[in-house]
Amino acid sequence: MKPRITLKKIAKEFGVSISTVSKALKDSHEISEETRGKIKAFADYYNYKPNSLALQLRNQKTSVIGVIIPEIVHHFFSTVINGIEQYANEKGYNVMVCLSNESYEKEVSNFTVLTNGSVDGLIVSIARETQENKVYKHFDAIISDDFPLVLFDRIIDELKCDKVIIDDIGGAHKATNHLIEIGAKRIALITTQDYITVGSLRKQGYLKALKTSGLTIEENLIYKINDTQDLYKQIEKVIQVKNPPDAILAVNEIYAAIALKIAKEKGLSIPKDIAIIGFTSGLISEFTDPSLTSVVQHGDLMGKQAAELLINRIENTAPSEYQKVVISSNLKIRKSTLSEN
């Protein structure tokens, strides 16, 4: 790569000082019209642009936001990034994305790389492994330094920082109520392991709805899926029992789509024999047959909110108390819960 042109080189070319060049390019009245003209023409011709590293160092500001997420090949996370990027861009920030791949170690290494001056703040959704082992010490340093930080979706309640979450309890509550309204009596829940916060929150919403409706809670209707094992086999057990449930609430789109597929294979009619709802912001629900009713998650909005909180924190326009923003979710009713009469 050819070396880029610098103020120093331009200065040398005209036998003037670096400051003269700098001022000339900024149209300073301190520099004579003549000198200004020459310098600007030359700089223009050689396509001069200030080196942003030098500027960042001088201004002690990078205008870059770091984002650490568990994975990117996941519709929800990519909508969040989209939201972050849109808002950040409006405010003149760029986005640096790092993946933890659900690994604690990688998350920590991302932390160290990003907090060494290359970004002005951090937006994080925590890796599964980190949540499982509950080791949060990599947060200590940056929190005690008041480094701008926003957690989203998978958060840690104890940490002192801004947070954005989906109204998981409310979403699951609405979904479960909807199932009850269309006549379901025995609603199975397909959820994650307990340490995934969103899974356990959605379970709370589910339980709450059952209680207020006076339905009995059957522990054996709650299935905790292990994401590292075969999903089909695990979900098959929900349906292939002597007394199958008459409705299913799944905490994500994939679980729901698999359940639907299996139910159809077993000859069940949906929603007549069994109604199904998933959580999602993905595309699958639209194209299954029947299409899947689902709790819509508004990842874009979540990203926007997270970026807004962060930038306010960076620019010191935030209130001193940390905020917890809850993004409400709504039910998109499709055919998997819609009787055709």
Next chain:
Amino acid sequence: MKPRITLKKIAKEFGVSISTVSKALKDSHEISEETRGKIKAFADYYNYKPNSLALQLRNQKTSVIGVIIPEIVHHFFSTVINGIEQYANEKGYNVMVCLSNESYEKEVSNFTVLTNGSVDGLIVSIARETQENKVYKHFDAIISDDFPLVLFDRIIDELKCDKVIIDDIGGAHKATNHLIEIGAKRIALITTQDYITVGSLRKQGYLKALKTSGLTIEENLIYKINDTQDLYKQIEKVIQVKNPPDAILAVNEIYAAIALKIAKEKGLSIPKDIAIIGFTSGLISEFTDPSLTSVVQHGDLMGKQAAELLINRIENTAPSEYQKVVISSNLKIRKSTLSEN
């Protein structure tokens, strides 16, 4: 945010020079054991880490790769980013993602921001608008400066730089042949506008297969979709004709899924009445009913390749001629082309 600790502050604390501190922290034998110990303990206690901006400026290297893509909420692009990130990380690079949102203007602004010293190289897939208007002048400056650049998927043939593409012709060819083998005679093609390179390449593969099989090419079986208008209405026209095709090749997953949905609504049986194949690397194809046969695109691999080419270019380990890597695609046969006898 609290100000970070620097060499200067440590130096002041012990009344030594900055260089002494720097050397001590690097375990230089030039510094006495005693001084080294004190300084390292202090630095450790205050969690000193070298400011990466300063290092980047000094070393004239950021170890950051810039990526500009049309959108991120798109399974294909997110797999590519995933591939880029994995490989880049292994090699000690970080990834900065920018979105053009299919807009020429935003693409240009991303260019200017990223080529000002904040990244060592650029991986780009071109915005729709840019392809439509064929204005490539924002590439001129960086190409004549030999700035490391890799184009992928949506490329520009004339530009002198490394490129990675899917074997679009071959993929479409294989898919079309497969349709012919299962007995299709009148194969419709649902493709994009001509200026989208991947669309026109896939069309070439389609035409080639028809020719070599001796089937007649019917221009009115080729439908060019406009992405900014209602997809359903446009695709409906493919099926709702007096003499519908007996097979459909769609150049992406969404088109295929919509075609499938419409065909079912019209009472057609798939694949008996009409067989369907899509291009994809998404999740939808798996969960439609019947599941969709599709050309698998290996976005991860594409990203890895792009990152590899770029990093070789950055580190000057690449051959001087520019390379064009073709990622071969393969057919994943599912039920939309599988007669059940």
Next chain:
DNA sequence: TAAAGATACGCAAACGTTTTCGTGTTCATA
């Protein structure tokens, strides 16, 4: 005891910028 060598550190340049403050020249005014 003088010369040579080892030890332990500091200086300063370099990366590329911005900006405050100074300074030499020119011109007009009293």
Next chain:
DNA sequence: TATGAACACGAAAACGTTTGCGTATCTTTA
């Protein structure tokens, strides 16, 4: 003709780091 302002530019510090080279002090050796 001396004084002051206006004009046009330069010096230097600052951001934080690394590193080659210089140097003062101490120790060893002949």
